[in-house]
Amino acid sequence: MIKRENIFYLALATLLGFGLAGWGVMEYLQEVSFLRSLAGKTSITYQALTGIAYGSVAALVGWKIVELPYLKSTKNFFIQLIRPLKLSVLEIVFISLCAGIGEEIFFRGAIQPYLGVWITSVLFVAMHGYLNPFNLKISVYGVFMTVVIAGLGYLTIHMGLLSAIVAHTFVDIILLYKLSNSSPDLEKENMLS
Template sequence: MIDHSFANGLFFCMNSDQLRIILLGALTLFLFPLLGFLLYWLIEGEYISILTIFKSEFNFGIQLLIGSLYGLGAGVVAWELIRSKFMNPVLEKYGQVVKSLNLSWVVIVFLSFSAGVGEEFFFRGVLQDYLGIVITAIIFVLIHGYLNPFDKIIFVYGLMMTVIIIGVGFIDKYIGLTSAMVAHMVIDVILFYKLSNTDLLQDPFFIKQDADFSENNQ
Protein backbone atom coordinates (compact mmCIF):
# COMPACT_ATOMS: atom_id res chain seq x y z
CA MET A 1 0.00 0.00 0.00
CA ILE A 2 1.34 3.46 -0.92
CA ASP A 3 1.79 6.04 1.82
CA HIS A 4 -0.10 8.87 0.10
CA SER A 5 1.06 11.56 2.56
CA PHE A 6 4.68 10.70 1.81
CA ALA A 7 4.04 10.45 -1.94
CA ASN A 8 2.16 13.75 -2.02
CA GLY A 9 4.90 15.45 -0.02
CA LEU A 10 7.57 14.12 -2.32
CA PHE A 11 5.53 15.16 -5.39
CA PHE A 12 5.22 18.66 -3.98
CA CYS A 13 8.95 18.86 -3.43
CA MET A 14 9.64 17.60 -6.95
CA ASN A 15 7.70 20.59 -8.27
CA SER A 16 9.51 23.13 -6.14
CA ASP A 17 12.99 24.64 -5.95
CA GLN A 18 14.07 21.48 -4.11
CA LEU A 19 14.01 19.42 -7.30
CA ARG A 20 17.79 19.55 -7.59
CA ILE A 21 18.20 18.24 -4.04
CA ILE A 22 15.80 15.38 -4.72
CA LEU A 23 17.71 14.47 -7.89
CA LEU A 24 21.03 14.51 -6.05
CA GLY A 25 19.57 12.17 -3.45
CA ALA A 26 18.28 9.83 -6.14
CA LEU A 27 21.68 9.90 -7.85
CA THR A 28 23.35 8.91 -4.58
CA LEU A 29 20.85 6.12 -4.03
CA PHE A 30 21.46 4.51 -7.43
CA LEU A 31 24.97 5.57 -8.47
CA PHE A 32 26.92 4.26 -5.47
CA PRO A 33 25.37 0.76 -5.58
CA LEU A 34 26.10 0.72 -9.31
CA LEU A 35 29.73 1.58 -8.58
CA GLY A 36 29.73 -1.16 -5.97
CA PHE A 37 28.51 -3.73 -8.47
CA LEU A 38 31.12 -2.55 -10.98
CA LEU A 39 34.01 -2.70 -8.51
CA TYR A 40 32.94 -6.12 -7.27
CA TRP A 41 32.69 -7.40 -10.84
CA LEU A 42 36.12 -6.02 -11.77
CA ILE A 43 37.78 -7.66 -8.74
CA GLU A 44 35.80 -10.88 -8.40
CA GLY A 45 34.96 -11.48 -12.06
CA GLU A 46 31.23 -11.83 -11.32
CA TYR A 47 28.57 -9.92 -9.45
CA ILE A 48 25.92 -12.41 -8.36
CA SER A 49 27.58 -13.21 -5.04
CA ILE A 50 27.68 -9.51 -4.11
CA LEU A 51 24.37 -10.04 -2.30
CA THR A 52 26.32 -11.86 0.41
CA ILE A 53 27.36 -8.43 1.72
CA PHE A 54 23.96 -8.37 3.44
CA LYS A 55 24.60 -11.67 5.20
CA SER A 56 24.35 -11.39 8.98
CA GLU A 57 23.92 -13.53 12.05
CA PHE A 58 21.38 -11.02 13.35
CA ASN A 59 17.82 -10.60 12.14
CA PHE A 60 16.47 -7.35 10.73
CA GLY A 61 14.96 -6.25 14.04
CA ILE A 62 18.26 -6.50 15.91
CA GLN A 63 20.13 -4.74 13.11
CA LEU A 64 17.51 -1.99 13.07
CA LEU A 65 17.76 -1.53 16.83
CA ILE A 66 21.55 -1.42 17.00
CA GLY A 67 21.84 0.83 13.95
CA SER A 68 19.23 3.21 15.34
CA LEU A 69 20.84 3.42 18.78
CA TYR A 70 24.30 4.01 17.34
CA GLY A 71 23.00 6.55 14.85
CA LEU A 72 21.10 8.39 17.58
CA GLY A 73 24.12 8.56 19.86
CA ALA A 74 26.53 9.53 17.09
CA GLY A 75 24.13 12.10 15.68
CA VAL A 76 23.68 13.80 19.06
CA VAL A 77 27.45 13.85 19.66
CA ALA A 78 28.08 15.30 16.19
CA TRP A 79 25.43 17.97 16.70
CA GLU A 80 26.76 18.98 20.11
CA LEU A 81 30.19 19.44 18.56
CA ILE A 82 28.79 21.45 15.66
CA ARG A 83 26.98 23.86 18.00
CA SER A 84 29.94 24.27 20.36
CA LYS A 85 31.79 27.58 20.63
CA PHE A 86 34.77 26.23 18.71
CA MET A 87 32.59 25.25 15.75
CA ASN A 88 30.74 28.58 15.60
CA PRO A 89 31.85 29.43 12.01
CA VAL A 90 30.81 25.99 10.75
CA LEU A 91 27.38 26.13 12.35
CA GLU A 92 26.78 29.62 11.02
CA LYS A 93 27.94 28.73 7.50
CA TYR A 94 26.30 25.35 7.01
CA GLY A 95 23.29 26.20 9.15
CA GLN A 96 22.43 29.07 6.84
CA VAL A 97 22.94 26.91 3.76
CA VAL A 98 20.72 24.08 4.98
CA LYS A 99 18.04 26.44 6.29
CA SER A 100 17.97 28.24 2.94
CA LEU A 101 16.95 24.96 1.30
CA ASN A 102 13.79 24.89 3.42
CA LEU A 103 13.88 21.10 3.64
CA SER A 104 10.61 19.41 4.56
CA TRP A 105 10.63 16.28 6.74
CA VAL A 106 9.88 14.25 3.59
CA VAL A 107 13.00 15.53 1.85
CA ILE A 108 15.14 15.07 4.97
CA VAL A 109 14.08 11.43 5.28
CA PHE A 110 14.56 10.84 1.55
CA LEU A 111 18.06 12.37 1.47
CA SER A 112 19.08 10.49 4.61
CA PHE A 113 17.71 7.22 3.25
CA SER A 114 19.48 7.75 -0.08
CA ALA A 115 22.83 8.45 1.59
CA GLY A 116 22.45 5.67 4.13
CA VAL A 117 21.61 3.00 1.58
CA GLY A 118 23.60 4.20 -1.42
CA GLU A 119 26.85 5.21 0.24
CA GLU A 120 26.93 2.34 2.73
CA PHE A 121 26.36 -0.20 -0.04
CA PHE A 122 29.52 0.99 -1.77
CA PHE A 123 31.80 2.01 1.08
CA ARG A 124 30.98 -0.49 3.85
CA GLY A 125 29.41 -3.21 1.72
CA VAL A 126 32.09 -3.43 -0.97
CA LEU A 127 35.11 -1.15 -0.57
CA GLN A 128 35.67 -1.93 3.10
CA ASP A 129 36.19 -5.61 2.35
CA TYR A 130 39.24 -4.70 0.27
CA LEU A 131 40.70 -1.67 2.08
CA GLY A 132 39.70 -2.29 5.68
CA ILE A 133 37.58 -0.31 8.13
CA VAL A 134 39.93 2.59 8.91
CA ILE A 135 41.18 3.38 5.40
CA THR A 136 37.65 3.17 4.01
CA ALA A 137 36.40 5.55 6.72
CA ILE A 138 39.17 8.05 5.97
CA ILE A 139 38.41 7.94 2.24
CA PHE A 140 34.71 8.40 2.98
CA VAL A 141 35.29 11.50 5.13
CA LEU A 142 37.85 12.88 2.67
CA ILE A 143 35.34 12.65 -0.17
CA HIS A 144 32.87 14.62 1.91
CA GLY A 145 35.48 17.38 2.32
CA TYR A 146 35.77 17.27 6.11
CA LEU A 147 39.48 16.41 6.42
CA ASN A 148 40.63 19.76 5.13
CA PRO A 149 44.14 20.50 6.50
CA PHE A 150 43.76 24.18 5.58
CA ASP A 151 40.71 24.64 7.83
CA LYS A 152 41.42 23.52 11.38
CA ILE A 153 37.80 23.78 12.47
CA ILE A 154 36.52 21.60 9.66
CA PHE A 155 39.49 19.27 10.18
CA VAL A 156 38.56 18.71 13.84
CA TYR A 157 34.99 17.96 12.80
CA GLY A 158 36.38 15.61 10.15
CA LEU A 159 38.41 13.72 12.74
CA MET A 160 35.31 13.22 14.86
CA MET A 161 33.32 12.07 11.83
CA THR A 162 36.12 9.66 10.95
CA VAL A 163 35.80 8.07 14.39
CA ILE A 164 32.02 7.86 13.97
CA ILE A 165 32.33 6.29 10.53
CA ILE A 166 34.89 3.80 11.82
CA GLY A 167 32.19 2.81 14.29
CA VAL A 168 29.77 2.34 11.42
CA GLY A 169 32.39 0.14 9.78
CA PHE A 170 32.55 -2.09 12.86
CA ILE A 171 28.76 -2.28 12.92
CA ASP A 172 28.84 -3.50 9.33
CA LYS A 173 31.50 -6.07 10.12
CA TYR A 174 30.03 -7.49 13.31
CA ILE A 175 26.31 -6.74 13.07
CA GLY A 176 25.46 -6.35 9.40
CA LEU A 177 25.33 -3.96 6.47
CA THR A 178 21.65 -3.20 7.05
CA SER A 179 22.49 -1.99 10.55
CA ALA A 180 25.25 0.25 9.17
CA MET A 181 22.80 1.72 6.65
CA VAL A 182 20.31 2.47 9.42
CA ALA A 183 23.00 4.10 11.57
CA HIS A 184 24.09 6.33 8.69
CA MET A 185 20.51 7.30 7.92
CA VAL A 186 19.69 8.21 11.53
CA ILE A 187 22.83 10.36 11.83
CA ASP A 188 21.88 12.28 8.68
CA VAL A 189 18.26 12.72 9.79
CA ILE A 190 19.40 14.24 13.09
CA LEU A 191 21.92 16.63 11.51
CA PHE A 192 19.63 17.69 8.66
CA TYR A 193 16.76 18.23 11.07
CA LYS A 194 18.82 20.18 13.57
CA LEU A 195 20.43 22.39 10.92
CA SER A 196 17.06 22.97 9.25
CA ASN A 197 15.28 23.92 12.45
CA THR A 198 17.90 25.77 14.46
CA ASP A 199 17.31 29.51 14.56
CA LEU A 200 20.85 30.82 14.69
CA LEU A 201 19.62 34.19 15.89
CA GLN A 202 17.92 32.52 18.86
CA ASP A 203 20.68 30.02 19.67
CA PRO A 204 22.09 30.70 23.18
CA PHE A 205 25.65 30.75 21.85
CA PHE A 206 24.93 33.38 19.20
CA ILE A 207 22.88 35.45 21.64
CA LYS A 208 25.89 35.53 23.98
CA GLN A 209 28.19 36.38 21.06
CA ASP A 210 25.99 39.33 20.11
CA ALA A 211 25.87 40.51 23.73
CA ASP A 212 29.66 40.32 24.08
CA PHE A 213 30.08 42.16 20.80
CA SER A 214 27.73 44.94 21.91
CA GLU A 215 29.50 45.33 25.25
CA ASN A 216 32.91 45.54 23.57
CA ASN A 217 31.70 48.25 21.23
CA GLN A 218 30.04 50.50 23.78
Protein backbone atom coordinates (compact mmCIF):
# COMPACT_ATOMS: atom_id res chain seq x y z
CA MET A 1 0.00 0.00 0.00
CA ILE A 2 1.28 3.44 -0.92
CA LYS A 3 1.64 5.85 1.99
CA ARG A 4 0.04 9.23 1.42
CA GLU A 5 3.18 11.28 2.17
CA ASN A 6 5.30 9.08 -0.11
CA ILE A 7 3.17 9.96 -3.13
CA PHE A 8 4.24 13.60 -2.86
CA TYR A 9 7.93 12.69 -2.52
CA LEU A 10 7.56 10.42 -5.55
CA ALA A 11 5.90 13.25 -7.50
CA LEU A 12 8.73 15.67 -6.65
CA ALA A 13 11.36 13.03 -7.46
CA THR A 14 9.67 12.49 -10.84
CA LEU A 15 9.64 16.22 -11.57
CA LEU A 16 13.22 16.86 -10.50
CA GLY A 17 14.85 13.53 -11.40
CA PHE A 18 13.32 12.97 -14.82
CA GLY A 19 13.07 16.68 -15.57
CA LEU A 20 16.68 17.53 -14.81
CA ALA A 21 17.99 14.37 -16.52
CA GLY A 22 15.94 15.16 -19.64
CA TRP A 23 17.00 18.79 -19.63
CA GLY A 24 20.66 17.75 -19.29
CA VAL A 25 20.46 15.26 -22.16
CA MET A 26 18.72 17.80 -24.38
CA GLU A 27 21.07 20.70 -23.64
CA TYR A 28 24.42 18.88 -23.39
CA LEU A 29 24.18 15.68 -25.43
CA GLN A 30 21.71 16.67 -28.13
CA GLU A 31 22.73 20.35 -28.05
CA VAL A 32 19.07 21.29 -28.38
CA SER A 33 17.68 24.29 -26.56
CA PHE A 34 15.22 23.11 -23.92
CA LEU A 35 13.25 26.35 -24.15
CA ARG A 36 13.11 26.14 -27.94
CA SER A 37 11.82 22.54 -27.71
CA LEU A 38 9.23 23.62 -25.17
CA ALA A 39 8.10 26.54 -27.33
CA GLY A 40 7.90 24.24 -30.35
CA LYS A 41 6.60 24.97 -33.82
CA THR A 42 3.21 26.39 -32.88
CA SER A 43 2.04 29.01 -30.41
CA ILE A 44 2.06 28.19 -26.73
CA THR A 45 -1.69 28.86 -26.60
CA TYR A 46 -2.39 26.43 -29.45
CA GLN A 47 -0.15 23.79 -27.85
CA ALA A 48 -1.90 24.20 -24.49
CA LEU A 49 -5.40 23.98 -25.98
CA THR A 50 -4.46 20.97 -28.11
CA GLY A 51 -2.87 19.30 -25.09
CA ILE A 52 -5.98 19.89 -22.98
CA ALA A 53 -8.24 18.49 -25.70
CA TYR A 54 -6.04 15.46 -26.48
CA GLY A 55 -5.41 14.61 -22.83
CA SER A 56 -9.06 14.98 -21.87
CA VAL A 57 -10.34 12.79 -24.70
CA ALA A 58 -7.63 10.16 -24.10
CA ALA A 59 -8.43 10.02 -20.37
CA LEU A 60 -12.18 9.75 -20.91
CA VAL A 61 -11.76 7.00 -23.52
CA GLY A 62 -9.31 5.22 -21.21
CA TRP A 63 -11.85 5.39 -18.39
CA LYS A 64 -14.54 3.90 -20.65
CA ILE A 65 -12.14 1.07 -21.52
CA VAL A 66 -11.49 0.18 -17.87
CA GLU A 67 -15.24 0.24 -17.24
CA LEU A 68 -15.68 -2.67 -19.66
CA PRO A 69 -16.75 -5.83 -17.79
CA TYR A 70 -13.52 -7.60 -18.84
CA LEU A 71 -11.41 -4.93 -17.10
CA LYS A 72 -13.45 -4.41 -13.90
CA SER A 73 -10.78 -6.09 -11.77
CA THR A 74 -8.12 -3.76 -13.22
CA LYS A 75 -10.26 -0.70 -12.49
CA ASN A 76 -11.02 -1.98 -8.97
CA PHE A 77 -7.31 -2.58 -8.31
CA PHE A 78 -6.45 1.03 -9.15
CA ILE A 79 -9.42 2.43 -7.23
CA GLN A 80 -8.32 0.48 -4.15
CA LEU A 81 -4.78 1.79 -4.64
CA ILE A 82 -5.66 5.49 -5.16
CA ARG A 83 -8.93 6.12 -3.28
CA PRO A 84 -7.53 5.49 0.25
CA LEU A 85 -5.03 8.33 -0.32
CA LYS A 86 -7.96 10.78 -0.11
CA LEU A 87 -6.31 13.19 -2.55
CA SER A 88 -7.76 16.68 -2.85
CA VAL A 89 -8.19 18.27 -6.28
CA LEU A 90 -5.14 20.48 -5.59
CA GLU A 91 -3.05 17.42 -4.68
CA ILE A 92 -4.20 15.63 -7.84
CA VAL A 93 -3.19 18.66 -9.93
CA PHE A 94 0.22 18.84 -8.17
CA ILE A 95 0.96 15.12 -8.72
CA SER A 96 -0.22 15.33 -12.33
CA LEU A 97 1.90 18.40 -13.08
CA CYS A 98 5.00 16.77 -11.60
CA ALA A 99 4.50 13.63 -13.70
CA GLY A 100 3.50 15.52 -16.85
CA ILE A 101 6.46 17.89 -16.74
CA GLY A 102 9.18 15.51 -15.52
CA GLU A 103 8.27 12.46 -17.58
CA GLU A 104 7.63 14.35 -20.82
CA ILE A 105 10.89 16.28 -20.63
CA PHE A 106 12.72 12.99 -20.15
CA PHE A 107 10.83 10.65 -22.48
CA ARG A 108 9.72 12.97 -25.28
CA GLY A 109 12.56 15.47 -25.04
CA ALA A 110 15.56 13.27 -24.23
CA ILE A 111 14.76 9.64 -25.09
CA GLN A 112 12.46 9.91 -28.12
CA PRO A 113 15.07 11.52 -30.41
CA TYR A 114 17.23 8.40 -29.91
CA LEU A 115 14.63 5.61 -29.86
CA GLY A 116 11.76 7.05 -31.90
CA VAL A 117 8.11 7.51 -31.01
CA TRP A 118 6.98 3.89 -30.76
CA ILE A 119 9.89 2.33 -28.86
CA THR A 120 9.85 5.24 -26.43
CA SER A 121 6.09 4.80 -25.97
CA VAL A 122 6.37 1.07 -25.30
CA LEU A 123 9.22 1.70 -22.84
CA PHE A 124 7.20 4.41 -21.07
CA VAL A 125 4.05 2.26 -20.72
CA ALA A 126 6.03 -0.82 -19.67
CA MET A 127 7.85 1.23 -17.02
CA HIS A 128 4.45 2.12 -15.56
CA GLY A 129 3.55 -1.59 -15.36
CA TYR A 130 0.77 -1.51 -17.95
CA LEU A 131 2.45 -4.00 -20.29
CA ASN A 132 2.66 -7.05 -18.09
CA PRO A 133 3.03 -10.52 -19.67
CA PHE A 134 1.63 -12.03 -16.45
CA ASN A 135 -1.54 -9.91 -16.46
CA LEU A 136 -3.41 -9.90 -19.77
CA LYS A 137 -6.14 -7.56 -18.50
CA ILE A 138 -3.79 -4.75 -17.58
CA SER A 139 -1.89 -5.33 -20.83
CA VAL A 140 -5.09 -4.69 -22.80
CA TYR A 141 -5.23 -1.28 -21.15
CA GLY A 142 -1.48 -0.96 -21.74
CA VAL A 143 -1.91 -1.36 -25.50
CA PHE A 144 -4.43 1.51 -25.47
CA MET A 145 -2.04 3.63 -23.37
CA THR A 146 0.83 2.87 -25.76
CA VAL A 147 -1.20 4.41 -28.59
CA VAL A 148 -2.08 7.42 -26.39
CA ILE A 149 1.56 7.91 -25.41
CA ALA A 150 2.67 7.61 -29.04
CA GLY A 151 0.21 10.44 -29.69
CA LEU A 152 2.18 12.52 -27.18
CA GLY A 153 5.29 11.74 -29.18
CA TYR A 154 3.69 13.02 -32.36
CA LEU A 155 2.38 16.11 -30.56
CA THR A 156 5.97 16.84 -29.54
CA ILE A 157 7.26 16.43 -33.09
CA HIS A 158 4.57 18.45 -34.82
CA MET A 159 3.77 21.07 -32.18
CA GLY A 160 6.28 21.16 -29.34
CA LEU A 161 7.08 19.64 -25.98
CA LEU A 162 4.56 21.83 -24.15
CA SER A 163 1.63 20.13 -25.94
CA ALA A 164 2.75 16.71 -24.67
CA ILE A 165 3.29 18.03 -21.13
CA VAL A 166 -0.21 19.53 -21.03
CA ALA A 167 -1.81 16.41 -22.54
CA HIS A 168 -0.04 14.09 -20.08
CA THR A 169 -1.01 16.34 -17.18
CA PHE A 170 -4.69 16.28 -18.19
CA VAL A 171 -4.71 12.50 -18.64
CA ASP A 172 -3.38 12.15 -15.10
CA ILE A 173 -5.68 14.78 -13.57
CA ILE A 174 -8.82 13.18 -15.01
CA LEU A 175 -7.88 9.57 -14.27
CA LEU A 176 -6.62 10.32 -10.73
CA TYR A 177 -9.78 12.29 -10.02
CA LYS A 178 -12.00 9.46 -11.27
CA LEU A 179 -10.04 6.83 -9.31
CA SER A 180 -10.14 8.99 -6.17
CA ASN A 181 -13.89 9.44 -6.40
CA SER A 182 -15.06 5.98 -7.48
CA SER A 183 -15.98 2.94 -5.46
CA PRO A 184 -14.87 -0.56 -6.43
CA ASP A 185 -17.55 -2.59 -8.17
CA LEU A 186 -16.87 -5.80 -6.26
CA GLU A 187 -20.33 -7.37 -6.51
CA LYS A 188 -20.43 -7.31 -10.30
CA GLU A 189 -16.80 -8.43 -10.49
CA ASN A 190 -17.51 -11.51 -8.34
CA MET A 191 -20.48 -12.39 -10.55
CA LEU A 192 -18.24 -12.26 -13.66
CA SER A 193 -15.47 -14.43 -12.21
